[in-house]
Amino acid sequence: MTALRFEILAKDGAARSGLIEMKRGTVPTPAFMPVGTAATVKAMLPESVAETGAGIVLGNTYHLMLRPGAERIARLGGLHRFMNWPWPILTDSGGFQVMSLSSLREIGEEGVRFRSHIDGSEHFLSPERAMEIQRLLGSDIRMVLDECAPYPSTQAAIETSLALSMRWARRSKAAFGEQEDHACFGIVQGGIYPHLRRRSAEELVSIGFDGYAVGGLAVGEGQAAMFDTLDATLSHLPHDRPRYLMGVGKPDDIVGAALRGIDMFDCVLPTRSGRNGQAFTWKGPLNLRNARHADDDSPLDGACSCPACKSYSRAYLHHVVKAGEIVASMLLTWHNLTFFQDLMRTFREAVTNRMAAPFAARFLADYRASEHANGDG
């Protein structure tokens, strides 16, 4: 009995195209999940996020537990109602942000004690509390608490950290229990060490999860090491469960990872870049702040269906970026999320047509060549 039905519709090499069916909606995979950090996908209304093609968003346990608080969101009817997003939500466990944002961390067997980056207040996160917070939020897919080891770390340090993460995974699953309407994912750790990744994958599979995430990547190891690690990991995960590469990523990372069999992605890149004046296109990223756009009456991407491309010129986008106008963040975020969803849809079609590898090669050639030509990635 699982709350999440995963159907693979087509395969091409290691790549797969499928559907994740949940109570609140069905998500075609490979899927990109926009990040809705603090109960909002920044600079977007939820209906606009859905218009881009996104069927699931990610919520951050760390941010929500600190503000407005998990118990408060539960009293207000749960995260879906609170943020007006009735479709599936995946929440992380808070572990990653505890490591990257909070201060005065103290990690022990029981959990991690830390101070809020907002007001310095002290908090404690254990596997049990992480699962309780996600239950209070009411998210559809919940992640186990893990320790994200820094990169680079020695093999010994990774091994120690991994062992803790696996004990926490077991406690997280026990705290999650058996549920009909919610899913729980394990997270493979192990740095860039193939045998540790394998050990982690096998331990998680023996616990048994609704899906399996790959964590601890895109932390500075570089694309080649990331892809090698994926190759060493994915063969030890069950083929009939969704695989989620956490925090990835750049369009070329996503295409390479999807080609290797990843089904789910999340990243702040399209939203954060949108607020910084950067737009993703099939010909590489563009920096709208660049003066060469000031008199350019052409659209950002003539083939794109988003409002930024349909109704505005590059000159207008340049102007509002330079002037620091909120509408710049709104339009460029909308465009970037549309681009990421279009990329996923096109990749899924390529898998269906057994053209995943040629599609990836052509995509990378176009995307990287023009990145240099534009000179403003």
Add this chain to the structure above:
Amino acid sequence: MTALRFEILAKDGAARSGLIEMKRGTVPTPAFMPVGTAATVKAMLPESVAETGAGIVLGNTYHLMLRPGAERIARLGGLHRFMNWPWPILTDSGGFQVMSLSSLREIGEEGVRFRSHIDGSEHFLSPERAMEIQRLLGSDIRMVLDECAPYPSTQAAIETSLALSMRWARRSKAAFGEQEDHACFGIVQGGIYPHLRRRSAEELVSIGFDGYAVGGLAVGEGQAAMFDTLDATLSHLPHDRPRYLMGVGKPDDIVGAALRGIDMFDCVLPTRSGRNGQAFTWKGPLNLRNARHADDDSPLDGACSCPACKSYSRAYLHHVVKAGEIVASMLLTWHNLTFFQDLMRTFREAVTNRMAAPFAARFLADYRASEHANGDG
């Protein structure tokens, strides 16, 4: 021959309800014009501005001449196309912002020399240049360049300033010429001195404009002095031309001025307040930052049709305001613009039903009583 047809549909005392018909659209009056300072109504997409009920927006000549530049906007097809607002636009002359924002101003008979508040570059604005910029922008209603005297000023200072403004009004009208598709409004000045207001009104009428604005109010004189000045001014303006009270204002200012016969308003209040966490309601303004909203599951205004009221709780709005999320600016701006348009629509209906004065009295009683009860205006 005028580019603007003004039809009065109903009268109640001095108040009127009518229609301003222009090539790009028909605007019911009394009308509130959202301010689209730098080619964007801040935190809104234009189609959302239209959804609130707004039929015309204001553009700021000062901001647009400095960035991105009037000649550039003309090359890009004009302001309507640039900012994706196909309906009527009124532009001011730039005079007010030169006085309030720029540095090193030097006013002479010919015009005003000033430095940009953005980059310190030197610019010159004359009546002729102000009209040329508005022609380049392609706005539907253009304002004469005037000098906005500070408040308080001596009668002698106001008199000198007014004389210059009237000479500039004549030059502005000459530069505007006769046009079929664009309208030009004069601006009555004269401080709080009834005889100077009368002199100004009569001089402008003798020049002849498509509409008449009242300038130099809401600059610190207080509501009573503003209303007295309006009473002393409006009787000297032709009844069959629209009257525009510039930069006003607060809902109670608007109701009082509309009751006295004003047809058009503009103000940054709904948009700026929205970005500061303040929401306007029929029961007075609310500060969403206030902690008492943190657990309030009720909507901002159950009767309002805007997205903020239809899909979110006060608790959510409080959360996103506190977290500094862009969506807070988006939702509260949308709500405030909806409130201002609803207020204008309700006032127009009251005029039609010859209930303008009772409507105003009830509105003010509700609006002001609760302002105190809420304690967070």
